[in-house]
Amino acid sequence: MARITAGIASSHVPLLGVASDQGKDRDEYFGPIFAGYDWTRTWMEAERPDVIILVYNDHASAFDMTVIPTFAIGCGERYKPADEGWGPRPVPDVAGHPDLAWHIAQSLILDEFDMTIINEMAVDHGLTVPLSMMFGKPEKWPCKVVPLAVNVVTYPPPSGNRCWALGEAIRKAVESFPEDLNVQIWGTGGMSHQLQGPRAGLINAEWDNSFLDRLAGDSDDLRHIPHIDYLREAGSEGIELVMWLIMRGALGAAAKALHRHYHVPCSNTAIGHMVLRPDNGEGFDMSGSDRQRSATP
Amino acid sequence: MARITAGIASSHVPLLGVASDQGKDRDEYFGPIFAGYDWTRTWMEAERPDVIILVYNDHASAFDMTVIPTFAIGCGERYKPADEGWGPRPVPDVAGHPDLAWHIAQSLILDEFDMTIINEMAVDHGLTVPLSMMFGKPEKWPCKVVPLAVNVVTYPPPSGNRCWALGEAIRKAVESFPEDLNVQIWGTGGMSHQLQGPRAGLINAEWDNSFLDRLAGDSDDLRHIPHIDYLREAGSEGIELVMWLIMRGALGAAAKALHRHYHVPCSNTAIGHMVLRPDNGEGFDMSGSDRQRSATP
Amino acid sequence: MTRDIHAYLAELEDIPGTRVFTAERARQGYHLNQFAMSLMSEESRVRFTRDERAYLDAWPMSEAQKQAVLDRDYNRCLDLGGNIYFLSKLFATDGISFAEAVSTMTGMDFDSYRKMMAAGGRSPDGQRSIREGR
Amino acid sequence: MTRDIHAYLAELEDIPGTRVFTAERARQGYHLNQFAMSLMSEESRVRFTRDERAYLDAWPMSEAQKQAVLDRDYNRCLDLGGNIYFLSKLFATDGISFAEAVSTMTGMDFDSYRKMMAAGGRSPDGQRSIREGR
Ligand SMILES: [Fe+3]
Ligand SMILES: [Fe+3]
Numbered sequence: 001m002a003r004i005t006a007g008i009a010s011s012h013v014p015l016l017g018v019a020s021d022q023g024k025d026r027d028e029y030f031g032p033i034f035a036g037y038d039w040t041r042t043w044m045e046a047e048r049p050d051v052i053i054l055v056y057n058d059h060a061s062a063f064d065m066t067v068i069p070t071f072a073i074g075c076g077e078r079y080k081p082a083d084e085g086w087g088p089r090p091v092p093d094v095a096g097h098p099d100l101a102w103h104i105a106q107s108l109i110l111d112e113f114d115m116t117i118i119n120e121m122a123v124d125h126g127l128t129v130p131l132s133m134m135f136g137k138p139e140k141w142p143c144k145v146v147p148l149a150v151n152v153v154t155y156p157p158p159s160g161n162r163c164w165a166l167g168e169a170i171r172k173a174v175e176s177f178p179e180d181l182n183v184q185i186w187g188t189g190g191m192s193h194q195l196q197g198p199r200a201g202l203i204n205a206e207w208d209n210s211f212l213d214r215l216a217g218d219s220d221d222l223r224h225i226p227h228i229d230y231l232r233e234a235g236s237e238g239i240e241l242v243m244w245l246i247m248r249g250a251l252g253a254a255a256k257a258l259h260r261h262y263h264v265p266c267s268n269t270a271i272g273h274m275v276l277r278p279d280n281g282e283g284f285d286m287s288g289s290d291r292q293r294s295a296t297p
Numbered sequence: 298m299a300r301i302t303a304g305i306a307s308s309h310v311p312l313l314g315v316a317s318d319q320g321k322d323r324d325e326y327f328g329p330i331f332a333g334y335d336w337t338r339t340w341m342e343a344e345r346p347d348v349i350i351l352v353y354n355d356h357a358s359a360f361d362m363t364v365i366p367t368f369a370i371g372c373g374e375r376y377k378p379a380d381e382g383w384g385p386r387p388v389p390d391v392a393g394h395p396d397l398a399w400h401i402a403q404s405l406i407l408d409e410f411d412m413t414i415i416n417e418m419a420v421d422h423g424l425t426v427p428l429s430m431m432f433g434k435p436e437k438w439p440c441k442v443v444p445l446a447v448n449v450v451t452y453p454p455p456s457g458n459r460c461w462a463l464g465e466a467i468r469k470a471v472e473s474f475p476e477d478l479n480v481q482i483w484g485t486g487g488m489s490h491q492l493q494g495p496r497a498g499l500i501n502a503e504w505d506n507s508f509l510d511r512l513a514g515d516s517d518d519l520r521h522i523p524h525i526d527y528l529r530e531a532g533s534e535g536i537e538l539v540m541w542l543i544m545r546g547a548l549g550a551a552a553k554a555l556h557r558h559y560h561v562p563c564s565n566t567a568i569g570h571m572v573l574r575p576d577n578g579e580g581f582d583m584s585g586s587d588r589q590r591s592a593t594p
Numbered sequence: 595m596t597r598d599i600h601a602y603l604a605e606l607e608d609i610p611g612t613r614v615f616t617a618e619r620a621r622q623g624y625h626l627n628q629f630a631m632s633l634m635s636e637e638s639r640v641r642f643t644r645d646e647r648a649y650l651d652a653w654p655m656s657e658a659q660k661q662a663v664l665d666r667d668y669n670r671c672l673d674l675g676g677n678i679y680f681l682s683k684l685f686a687t688d689g690i691s692f693a694e695a696v697s698t699m700t701g702m703d704f705d706s707y708r709k710m711m712a713a714g715g716r717s718p719d720g721q722r723s724i725r726e727g728r
Numbered sequence: 729m730t731r732d733i734h735a736y737l738a739e740l741e742d743i744p745g746t747r748v749f750t751a752e753r754a755r756q757g758y759h760l761n762q763f764a765m766s767l768m769s770e771e772s773r774v775r776f777t778r779d780e781r782a783y784l785d786a787w788p789m790s791e792a793q794k795q796a797v798l799d800r801d802y803n804r805c806l807d808l809g810g811n812i813y814f815l816s817k818l819f820a821t822d823g824i825s826f827a828e829a830v831s832t833m834t835g836m837d838f839d840s841y842r843k844m845m846a847a848g849g850r851s852p853d854g855q856r857s858i859r860e861g862r
Contacts, residue, residue: 015827154811
């Protein structure tokens with residue numbers, strides 16, 4: 001049986017991709033940001049997930065105005081980095097996991113989520129920057145990825161409640177997948193930022209930290225935050241945080257924080273990052289993952 | 298306030314488009330089929346809807362395997378007939394109603410339906426054949442259309458329950474649109490047919506007629522029919538009937554049948570057609586529609 | 595409606611003479627279906643008609659899929675992941691009707707198939723379930 | 729979360745210095761955004777850079793939209809229905825960073841904007857609601 005062993009929240013600022021690609025990740029500006037991911041990179045070596053369900057939003061890269069899906073799940077074999085205006089990022093292609101992705105897609109539709117199935121698309125910084133933050137610069141990404149693209153650009157995005165519920169249904173779907181897979185789910189985007197208009201540059205560290213506080217534990221009150229509160233408190237692009245709720249919903253009733261990092265600024269944005277473990281009596285011990293993996297080279 | 302004044306169910310067999318386009322609609326084979334729509338065409342002259350919400354499925358015309366939306370709502374200005382392999386049908390372009398369509402799309406997303414918004418697409422026989430059946434061969438279609446494309450090709454399609462609930466939410470959305478519009482909703486496809494394999498040609502008149510019986514009245518038990526029952530009883534392509542439930546859900550708790558027509562065969566298919574009026578105390582009197590329309594040429 | 599996807603999918607395989615277009619078939623038939631859909635323009639249809647083999651060879655389809663297309667063996671196309679709505683672009687290109695193309699999958703000639711349809715179609719009796727034989 | 733779309737949309741207009749990308753803006757900016765997105769290939773960027781006016785004239789955009797693009801007036805682009813993620817393809821083509829492009833909308837020069845960000849960013853105080861002045 002496949003199981004969701006961890007959830008990761010992370011900003012996905014495009015400039016972090018640039019910093020990584022140009023080797024500036026330890027300079028004065030970026031050093032403190034990347035340092036907050038060092039714990040996670042080490043931890044990840046022991047965890048060795050087989051698949052990441054990577055919740056992100058497309059930033060007008062794969063989807064233009066002709067087709068705007070609320071929830072799009074990538075069921076393809078392979079995804080190329082998008083050319084976002086300065087050429088594609090020089091990072092490896094992303095390998096999909098069509099077996100798991102189709103299983104989740106089918107299960108979600110039976111559970112009355114109105115998914116859009118995607119078989120071919122380019123993936124932009126929303127997906128590739130978190131991979132760089134968590135894995136650095138490998139020749140190839142060390143695991144498969146199921147992209148889950150959420151519309152947070154054209155209004156209205158899905159409600160926080162709907163996102164949380166989607167996470168809950170994803171958990172159920174993963175647990176009914178017969179193969180023994182170590183699956184992580186990542187929620188990306190945020191934290192507070194506004195990229196447009198005279199109000200651009202807004203940062204709300206207090207609100208962000210309260211959001212991080214409430215992400216762990218056994219309350220689900222984050223799901224009830226209305227969109228307008230994200231916009232007022234965390235800037236127009238702070239709405240991306242609804243995607244973290246899909247991740248959180250997939251961890252079950254309770255989750256504990258293993259690691260937490262917050263830094264201002266990166267470009268226009270407040271960086272937030274958290275590693276969470278489901279805390280519903282599973283008692284995950286990932287030390288076995290290493291052994292299992294090394295047996296099959 | 299906009300209101301849904303009627304619901305129409307109709308098969309959308311491509312051959313009916315061919316018959317209409319080639320002027321064979323009153324020959325020996327097609328005469329009895331088209332005759333069953335005569336009542337509706339006359340009735341439509343008095344009803345004069347402003348907009349049709351036209352629920353149909355794309356048959357691998359606008360959507361190929363790269364993108365498969367469960368529920369796609371057309372918010373564009375204009376849709377061209379698709380080339381389905383024998384050239385586009387020689388029928389007028391379909392004019393959209395972006396104001397109403399976007400209003401419905403936004404409302405549905407707030408109501409936690411995970412819509413895909415479409416701004417540009419070609420429309421195939423699933424949408425244009427019902428227009429021909431109801432309106433004949435006008436120079437231009439007499440009303441605007443909001444296309445609502447439902448995936449019933451790649452499994453699983455949405456459940457009957459989800460379709461019915463979507464209809465309920467559409468009703469609410471239409472009623473919150475400020476402009477005074479006469480809106481009909483059409484559910485198309487079906488009835489029993491199977492287009493593939495050794496079992497092709499299956500027709501189940503008894504099951505179809507029971508479905509028609511239960512479409513009117515105040516029961517919502519049709520929403521609970523599982524997919525497998527459609528397939529076993531009404532053939533693999535009989536699953537299209539779930540789209541009728543979106544129409545029916547949008548009529549409210551009760552609906553009365555104004556007209557009913559059933560004929561076997563048309564090509565591989567059982568033709569079913571029904572005109573329904575919401576029956577929840579609205580007391581629709583459409584004789585006013587004519588006056589209103591003739592005042593504004 | 596069952597919410598267990600495994601039970602749901604298993605039931606779909608229990609219908610005689612029917613291949614439901616599940617994820618498994620959609621994946622197997624991906625390029626076969628995309629090929630068929632490419633016939634939605636006159637220019638493609640002309641190119642295909644002129645040299646079917648050359649046209650097919652531009653698609654990453656299996657040899658079996660290509661042969662099934664060349665043979666117009668629609669049951670075989672379905673077995674190899676084809677979907678009838680995609681394949682309809684192929685028989686439209688050939689200028690044959692939906693009913694005629696469909697009849698080729700039933701083991702009947704077109705005339706007998708038409709007569710069956712005119713007489714009310716194929717009865718569902720005995721065609722509902724392999725397992726239950728009803 | 730309010731389920732009334734009118735109230736929902738009205739609230740979105742209550743935020744100082746912010747244009748939320750609603751249906752209304754999406755419709756107005758449709759071709760402006762599609763133009764910007766066309767800059768996702770090197771070939772298009774070269775053509776655009778060589779003759780911006782000619783490239784823009786191939787799009788059914790309003791003259792005001794074209795002029796706003798030529799002027800790189802991003803606030804004006806937003807007023808005319810542009811969305812920042814679409815427009816980012818334009819400033820990427822120009823080779824300027826997200827932060828620099830964004831700073832041009834704030835009435836600050838880039839250096840002051842950067843300093844503001846380094847000092848913790850713009851405070852939300854007084855920036856939450858026009859109506860409530862908080
Ligand atoms: Fe983002
Ligand atoms: Fe159909």
